[in-house]
Amino acid sequence: MFDNRIENVSRRGVLRGLGVTAGLVLAVPVMSRRGMAAYSTGADKMPHGTVNDPKVFVSIAPDGVVTIIAARSEMGTGVRTSLPMIVADEMEANWEMVKVQQAPGDEVKYGNQDTDGSRSTRHFLIPMRQIGASARTMLEAAAAKRWNVPVSEVKAAHHEVIHVGSGQKLGYGDLADDAAAQPVPDVATLRLKDPKDFRYMGKGQIGIVDLHDITTGRAMYGIDTRLPGMKYAVIARPPVTGGKVVSFDPSDALKVSGVEQVIQVQGWPWPSKFQPLGGVAVIARNTGAAIKGRDALKIVWDDGPNASYDSVAYRKELEDASRKPGEVVRNNGDVDSAMKSAAKVIVGEYYLPHLAHASMETPVATAQVADGKAEVWAPVQSPQGTRDDIAKTLGISPENVTVNVTLLGGGFGRKSKCDFVLEAVLLSKAVGAPVKVQWTREDDIHNDFVHTVSAERIEAGLDKSGKVIAWRHRSVAPTIMSTFAAGAKHQAPFELGMGLVDLPFDIPNIRCENPEAAAYTRIGWFRSVSNIPRAFAVQTMVAEIAHATGRDQKEMLLELIGPARIVDIGPTVKDFWDYGEPVGSYPIDAGRLRRVVELVAERGQWGRQVPKGHGLGIAVHRSFVSYIATIVEVAVDGKGKLTIPRVDTAIDCGTFVNPERIQSQVEGAAIMGLSLAKYGEITFKNGRVVQKNFDDFKLARIDEGPMVTNIHIMPNGPDVPPSGAGEPGLPPFAPALCNAIFAATGKRIRSLPIGKQLQSA
Amino acid sequence: MITLVVNGREQHWDGDPSLPLLWFIRDEMGLTGTKFGCGHGFCGSCTVHLEGIAVRSCSTTLAEAAGKRITTIEGLDPAGNHPVQKAWREVNVPQCGYCQSGQIMQASSLIARNPHPSHEEIREAMAGNICRCGCYQRIETAVHLATTGA
Ligand code: FES
Ligand code: FES
Numbered sequence: 051m052f053d054n055r056i057e058n059v060s061r062r063g064v065l066r067g068l069g070v071t072a073g074l075v076l077a078v079p080v081m082s083r084r085g086m087a088a089y090s091t092g093a094d095k096m097p098h099g100t101v102n103d104p105k106v107f108v109s110i111a112p113d114g115v116v117t118i119i120a121a122r123s124e125m126g127t128g129v130r131t132s133l134p135m136i137v138a139d140e141m142e143a144n145w146e147m148v149k150v151q152q153a154p155g156d157e158v159k160y161g162n163q164d165t166d167g168s169r170s171t172r173h174f175l176i177p178m179r180q181i182g183a184s185a186r187t188m189l190e191a192a193a194a195k196r197w198n199v200p201v202s203e204v205k206a207a208h209h210e211v212i213h214v215g216s217g218q219k220l221g222y223g224d225l226a227d228d229a230a231a232q233p234v235p236d237v238a239t240l241r242l243k244d245p246k247d248f249r250y251m252g253k254g255q256i257g258i259v260d261l262h263d264i265t266t267g268r269a270m271y272g273i274d275t276r277l278p279g280m281k282y283a284v285i286a287r288p289p290v291t292g293g294k295v296v297s298f299d300p301s302d303a304l305k306v307s308g309v310e311q312v313i314q315v316q317g318w319p320w321p322s323k324f325q326p327l328g329g330v331a332v333i334a335r336n337t338g339a340a341i342k343g344r345d346a347l348k349i350v351w352d353d354g355p356n357a358s359y360d361s362v363a364y365r366k367e368l369e370d371a372s373r374k375p376g377e378v379v380r381n382n383g384d385v386d387s388a389m390k391s392a393a394k395v396i397v398g399e400y401y402l403p404h405l406a407h408a409s410m411e412t413p414v415a416t417a418q419v420a421d422g423k424a425e426v427w428a429p430v431q432s433p434q435g436t437r438d439d440i441a442k443t444l445g446i447s448p449e450n451v452t453v454n455v456t457l458l459g460g461g462f463g464r465k466s467k468c469d470f471v472l473e474a475v476l477l478s479k480a481v482g483a484p485v486k487v488q489w490t491r492e493d494d495i496h497n498d499f500v501h502t503v504s505a506e507r508i509e510a511g512l513d514k515s516g517k518v519i520a521w522r523h524r525s526v527a528p529t530i531m532s533t534f535a536a537g538a539k540h541q542a543p544f545e546l547g548m549g550l551v552d553l554p555f556d557i558p559n560i561r562c563e564n565p566e567a568a569a570y571t572r573i574g575w576f577r578s579v580s581n582i583p584r585a586f587a588v589q590t591m592v593a594e595i596a597h598a599t600g601r602d603q604k605e606m607l608l609e610l611i612g613p614a615r616i617v618d619i620g621p622t623v624k625d626f627w628d629y630g631e632p633v634g635s636y637p638i639d640a641g642r643l644r645r646v647v648e649l650v651a652e653r654g655q656w657g658r659q660v661p662k663g664h665g666l667g668i669a670v671h672r673s674f675v676s677y678i679a680t681i682v683e684v685a686v687d688g689k690g691k692l693t694i695p696r697v698d699t700a701i702d703c704g705t706f707v708n709p710e711r712i713q714s715q716v717e718g719a720a721i722m723g724l725s726l727a728k729y730g731e732i733t734f735k736n737g738r739v740v741q742k743n744f745d746d747f748k749l750a751r752i753d754e755g756p757m758v759t760n761i762h763i764m765p766n767g768p769d770v771p772p773s774g775a776g777e778p779g780l781p782p783f784a785p786a787l788c789n790a791i792f793a794a795t796g797k798r799i800r801s802l803p804i805g806k807q808l809q810s811a
Numbered sequence: 812m813i814t815l816v817v818n819g820r821e822q823h824w825d826g827d828p829s830l831p832l833l834w835f836i837r838d839e840m841g842l843t844g845t846k847f848g849c850g851h852g853f854c855g856s857c858t859v860h861l862e863g864i865a866v867r868s869c870s871t872t873l874a875e876a877a878g879k880r881i882t883t884i885e886g887l888d889p890a891g892n893h894p895v896q897k898a899w900r901e902v903n904v905p906q907c908g909y910c911q912s913g914q915i916m917q918a919s920s921l922i923a924r925n926p927h928p929s930h931e932e933i934r935e936a937m938a939g940n941i942c943r944c945g946c947y948q949r950i951e952t953a954v955h956l957a958t959t960g961a
Pocket of ligand 1: 846847848849850851852853854855856857858867868869870
């Protein structure tokens with residue numbers, strides 16, 4: 051059903067057609083196309099916005115094969131399938147005749163390529179539809195001209211254009227050259243398909259484009275690049291962020307069979323955005339020899355300013371800070387006096403540690419630097435950013451840098467940071483040959499841009515009737531901005547907007563505070579970012595209040611959300627960041643939040659009888675402008691061992707393109723959520739990461755996964771703006787699981803990971 | 812000189828006998844379908860068949876592979892139509908896809924020895940293969956499909 055191999059279609063012959071002529075780039079924001087779109091997005095605020103030129107994105111070969119450019123990076127979300135599928139549907143191309151080609155980093159040509167923030171569908175649905183509709187219009191015009199009939203008498207369908215009167219037909223291959231000669235239509239005149247005529251969009255019936263290659267081992271990831279004369283490198287990096295090499299002795303390493311060279315790699319003073327950490331590289335004829343050579347290196351390090359970073363001490367610092375007032379980032383009503391008047395105050399203190407991304411493919415990149423030019427092959431989420439950083443690092447212009455984007459063996463935000471590509475570029479330049487830099491798993495765990503660590507403290511004041519009248523949430527966590535600017539100690543608007551200041555509850559007195567926190571390592575964004583701690587804290591607190599007042603958790607949740615309405619967070623939030631979207635299109639909609647809770651409760655049979663030792667937990671969270679609610683059923687045995695008989699998740703991500711991939715993203719998010727809840731923890735001692743590999747940074751395995759995962763997608767019409775699907779599944783999982791554990795055992799988990807906490811229960 | 816047979820063809824190696832089979836297959840032979848994930852037997856990304864049984868190529872040295880028949884994902888089926896591969900496509904299992912060579916080699920080894928594994932047996936046999944993207948439910952479904960046709 052999902053095998054879309056097109057081996058039977060000839061791919062030979064030079065591609066001719068729409069893409070041959072130099073394309074006219076229409077980097078016009080979606081905003082200006084209000085005639086077409088029922089909504090506006092933040093796409094035009096992203097660097098280089100969007101491009102909707104069919105000549106850039108579509109070419110047709112004489113044999114009828116349609117090549118569609120994928121300009122966003124594929125890391126498992128299905129974007130390399132879903133966006134081209136939109137084009138194919140609009141242009142009436144048959145999917146079996148479509149070939150997808152990955153774009154190199156070039157945002158002027160393709161529009162923004164920064165694949166993160168769960169933005170691809172929401173920013174590119176309309177431009178992709180316009181590209182497809184333009185191509186269809188050009189094919190129709192070419193056929194009408196050939197037949198010398200009015201264009202109103204012809205119609206494109208199923209990869210050919212038909213003359214309605216005579217029944218004559220011309221295939222897309224036959225029309226390729228003529229269509230390319232047609233002017234690109236003005237978008238204002240474009241006719242987009244009626245959604246009832248969609249063949250692929252919204253259906254979820256086609257497999258991912260790389261399916262056959264993946265299942266036969268032919269798919270090309272970053273690690274799979276091979277160039278003639280290529281050398282393999284691994285690097286010994288400073289064990290502490292900000293450390294540097296004092297001296298090193300390469301003699302034993304050079305004795306290892308297969309090792310060719312040992313060279314020092316330049317490092318930058320911390321913090322340095324995405325610049326390499328520096329260290330000592332071993333260059334060899336294969337990766338195994340390079341690793342063995344590195345084991346034989348003797349290096350004296352200067353550990354630098356972060357040598358005393360210690361997770362036990364730091365946790366105490368964060369928790370202390372969370373108990374004192376901090377910078378007020380949202381204020382409604384008068385929390386202090388409401389707390390004083392409260393009949394009962396419930397306090398919840400939550401702690402969530404650093405996490406490593408641990409994408410299955412570790413960071414890896416291949417570079418060839420010669421004659422003032424650089425070309426790289428790399429699994430990057432941000433190919434244009436990588437290109438710019440390479441240019442800066444080498445002191446050449448971006449025009450002399452080519453970034454070829456491979457498949458990504460997972461990304462989760464790690465591969466937005468191109469330090470590993472810069473290492474390859476520096477080494478290729480030094481060695482004078484193509485170099486592949488391979489990170490081992492230990493390198494990945496030790497030198498990640500880790501997910502932040504945070505203390506979240508919530509106080510809820512209740513009146514005599516048990517109604518929540520006051521809410522104070524203090525969130526203390528080192529900011530991602532600390533990776534860009536020394537001394538940044540407060541969360542940026544984009545972090546505060548992830549589940550703190552956007553609290554959608556109907557409570558008259560709300561105050562959110564952000565006490566300061568210094569960073570001692572590289573902090574980076576990790577799938578769903580600050581939503582992980584915020585959703586955990588808020589959704590656990592809701593369950594705590596429900597328990598304290600003898601209420602049903604779902605009823606409590608709905609009461610706190612309040613009536614269906616557009617939530618006004620008030621005037622005190624400075625620079626409110628709504629995932630970069632215009633609030634008009636993407637308001638905080640309490641009605642949609644309620645509806646996912648109600649949907650999951652109905653489909654997931656909230657309140658059903660479960661066996662002894664089992665429990666149900668629920669959580670809901672809005673992130674990446676989508677609404678997601680999850681119910682977890684957990685079973686805990688006498689030894690504290692968890693199993694998960696069933697998970698139900700309801701997602702409202704607006705109008706959608708590829709429900710089958712939304713489903714897979716949400717299924718996967720449950721597993722990632724389970725991993726971080728059960729095991730996820732990166733700790734530091736003497737400035738060094740304690741964990742090394744999958745033996746001590748554990749991930750959930752198949753035998754721990756839910757027995758059943760049901761995903762319920764809210765049906766939405768085409769006018770509901772599309773929203774994120776890659777990240778939003780993650781935040782509600784851990785609190786739903788821990789709320790279920792409480793229901794099963796009476797043990798409240800306030801600190802992650804769960805680790806051994808249930809063994810003492 | 813070490814001699815081994817990979818996907819039916821004889822290979823020779825006169826370098827370091829402690830080189831992990833993984834890097835010989837990938838870097839020296841250029842068969843990149845077999846992936847690196849951890850280097851220590853924890854994740855299963857590097858799974859190949861040695862005399863028909865799934866092993867971790869990152870933790871198998873060339874000395875240990877000497878004289879043995881090795882099959883990689885590229886050699887599992889000439890047309891890529893092993894029942895496990897077909898089932899994987901039917902279920903649209905992969906997300907990023909990176910772990911899937913190893914998953915498929917593990918699953919094909921399982922069903923060669925146990926043509927009708929129960930769900931419990933599938934979970935047990937596949938527990939050495941990590942999928943960071945979390946495709947586990949579909950992996951289980953696909954293995955089941957490959958063995959039952961249902
Ligand atoms: S790479 Fe061999 S088990 Fe992980
Ligand atoms: S599909 Fe990405 S690691 Fe398994």
